[in-house]
Amino acid sequence: MTEYFLQAFIYLAAAVIAVPLAKRLGLGSVLGYLIAGVIIGPITHLVGEETTTIQHFAEFGVVMMLFLVGLELEPKKLWQMRSRLLGMGGLQVGLSAALLAAIALFFSQPWKAALAIGLIFSLSSTAIVLQTFEEKGLTKTEGGKNAFSVLLMQDIAVIPMLAFIPVLAAPDIAASSVSLKETAAHHNVSLVAGLPAWGYALVIVASVGALVLAGHYLSRPLFRYVASSGLREIFVATALLLVVGIAALMNLVELSPALGTFLAGVVLANSEFRHELESNLAPFKGLLLGLFFITVGAGINMQIFVEQYQLIIGLTVLVMVVKGLVLMGLALMFNIKGADRWLFALSLAQAGEFGFVLLSFSIQNHVFTSEFASVMQMVVALSMFLTPLLFIVFDRVVVPRFRRARQQRDKDTMHDDIHETGEVIIAGIGRFGQIVNRLLTANGMKTVVLDHETAQIDNMRKIDIQSYYGDTTRPELLDTAGIEHAAMVVVAIDNRESINTLVKHIKHAHPTVKVLTRAFDKGHSYELRLLGADYIVAETYHSALELGAKALEMLNIHPFDVEQKRHAFCQIEKEATEELYETWKHGSEGQRFDQNYRKLFIELEGKIKKAMLEDRLDQHNSSERGWTPPPKGYDEDLKNNER
Known part of the structure; x- marks a missing residue:
């Protein structure tokens, strides 16, 4: 037990020291995690063989990330993405795989191994790219949305790749002992092992169908039941249960867990519990992704790198250049312009975490030797390591260049930039919040309504008022509700301490956001004014004044x-x-x-x-x-x- 505590301490200490330092130097958190892994792994050898095992566990962070991404996409939006998803994403995988396979053939690799190399390196890192997009606020940009479409198509493409790789087995690569594939099969449970192709297809369709139906019809009763308990930890457990259960189901039918949880997230995108799910799972996602990046850095084999550094660096640069050229060509074809074109090309030029999975699978199926796969793993890891540097190039070279060009254009044409106003977040949709919301929406204002009462949320949805479940005093819930882009927050909660907590957080973390709030009495209004609220109204003042005036009238x-x-x-x-x-x-x-x-x-x-x-x-x-x-x-x- 002491050994596990020490290892956990080492990983956490490395992250705590390296990541804030990297952020302060403008390198980004992902590069900080990777550097931390290199320091505790190949440089100081504080961690060792357990790194691979921890990496398999930490990959669950990618699964959680795709679930949270799915929560941001309604099915209608996903359907609108179909041209980019299938067209752009399909072309990227196909063209990158074909070009990289052709280069491998040129360097005298057998055609089966060359094709496997092309497939493996055609994939990019979902974990690094989406994490960096979120951190730098690039998710909603045109380049970010197109990159996400390609990443999603790549995750889908992993499934046929896993099915196709066994066909590429080389007869001359024989196992000296019991094959790794047989060993893995001994430890893994599968519901589709031995099924014919048509049976496997039926199981996949049934699994996906069950996932969609359960998410649509069973999730709301489950969440309402759990929310009625009023215990936050049980809701967190329910969120984890949902993601772990879906991942387990996908593994049982030999599908990608990341794809399964993404579909579940899309199904739940319209749920009133969406924001609560996001805020509960976000800390786990961030911690596991950070652990994954550390294991990538710690897993770098410095001996192989020192012995063959020229080959590894050359192959890494070659892979990234080829993929970058393909992506730039697709950006031109699909009319992605300006800085977004460079963001699209630079962000996806690396190999991805699924490359480790496919390389291990290729060894099990005798496509590569272990020695050859070790070199390929180093190329995957090094390309991932270099990706944050490409984002730095984008931030410090590409963006300023296009910003200066745009400013010059605006100056020449005498056009001013027009910025849309942000949304209004209404915290609490009781009798007080409803009136405010009705007045705002009647005047064309877009509102995001949050409340912690499930019954109230149900009532609002029955009259077509889109509301979401969640505890609005939690900062992470406000983040997922889009407070960074909001013009104001209307605090209509029926709890004095909660109102104070929320106002204090907003004015501290988001001082430019206007806060309009109710107060219980005169003393409470003073407290809120001291906390920085922009406008305060005592909830009973105007109604009591109206009633008092009517009383005077009725007294003649x-x-x-x-x-x-x-x-x-x-x-x-x-x-x-x-x-x-x-x-x-x-x-x-x-x-x-x-x-x-x-x-x-x-x-x-x-x-x-x-x-x-x-x-x-x-x-x-x-x-x-x-x-x-x-x-x-x-x-x-x-x-x-x-x-």
């Missing part, structure tokens, strides 16, 4: 007088608010409502009573001109009628 005070008195009340309250707040703020902690505050409040009440007794018939303002004043003798007539 003329509507004109009622309106005057209401206006005077509001005006005096408004004028006194600043002085009351300053007195409250300078009071000692726990004694905010001290003697000075009480004295000012009593003075305020006196001003209000005095204003109520004044006759303002000749002093009414423009807001009162729609009212007809009472006729002369109104009070006397009223008293006579009462007698």
Whole structure:
């Protein structure tokens, strides 16, 4: 047990030290993880043979990442991507595989091995690319969206590649002992082993169909049942159960777990629990992906690299250049312009993590010798290691160049850039939040509604108000709801502490976002003002004022007088608010409502009573001109009628 604790400590310490340093130097977190792996692995030998085993476990981070990516894509959006997915993605895999296989043939490789090499190196790193896109905010760019389409097609292509590689077995590569394939089969459980091709196809169709139906019809009852418990840890366990279960099912039918979880994410993209799932799984995804990158760095075999560094570096550069040229050609063909074209080409030029899987599978099926595969693994690892450097080139060379060109263009044409306003996030869709949301949406404002009550979410969806389940006081939920692009957050939660926590976080982490919030009472409004809220309204103030005014009317005070008195009340309250707040703020902690505050409040009440007794018939303002004043003798007539 002590050994496991020490290994965990080494991996975590390497990440804690290297990643913040890499970020500070502008190298990105992925390169930080890779450098950390190299230091604890081939340089200091603090970790050893367990790295490969840990890497298989850490690959689950890629599975989680694709599930979260799927949650961002509605089926309608996925269908809209079909031309890029099949056309661009299919051409990238086909052309890259063909060119790399031709180069391998040129270097006297057998045609079967050459074809396997082409297939393996045609894939790119989903883990590194999507993680870097998310970190640098490139996911929504044109280059980012096209790169994602290609990556998704590559993940799908892994399935036929796994089926095709055994056909490429070389008769002259014989196993000296029990084959690795037989050993792996002994440890792996499969539901499709020994099935004919038509049977395997039926199982795949049935599995995918079951996954889609279960996600559509069974997920909501399950999540509602779990959410009703009010236990966050159970919801986290449910999210993990969902992803692990899907990955296990895909392994049982020998499909890609990443593809299966991606499809599940797409099915759940319209779910009101989407944001909660994202916020629960994001920490696990980030930790496992970081661990995966560390194992890639730690798994580099320095002895092989030192002995054959010229060959390995040459092959790595060759693979990345060939893939980059193919990607640049596709960018021209599909009309990707400007900096997005370079982003598309540079981001996908490396080999990917599935290359390790296919290389191991090729050894098991006698396509390559272990020695040859070791060199290929080094090429895969080195190309992944170099990818963050390509993103640095994009950030520091490509983007500034195109930015300067665009600025010059704008200057020449005298056109100003027009930026769309962000969304409005409404935290809480109870009786208070509903009115705000209806007013905003009626005026064409796009809102993102969040609430932690499943019953309330269901009610809103029945009347076509798109709402999402989640605890809005959690920062990661606000991130997934798009607070970075929001213009304001309306806080309509029915909990005093939660309101304070949320306002404090938003104004600290996102100071430019306007915060409009409800307050329970005057003291609460002072607290929120101290926390930086931009606009505060006491939830009962206006309704109580309206009810009080109606009470005066029903007590036979003329509507004109009622309106005057209401206006005077509001005006005096408004004028006194600043002085009351300053007195409250300078009071000692726990004694905010001290003697000075009480004295000012009593003075305020006196001003209000005095204003109520004044006759303002000749002093009414423009807001009162729609009212007809009472006729002369109104009070006397009223008293006579009462007698």
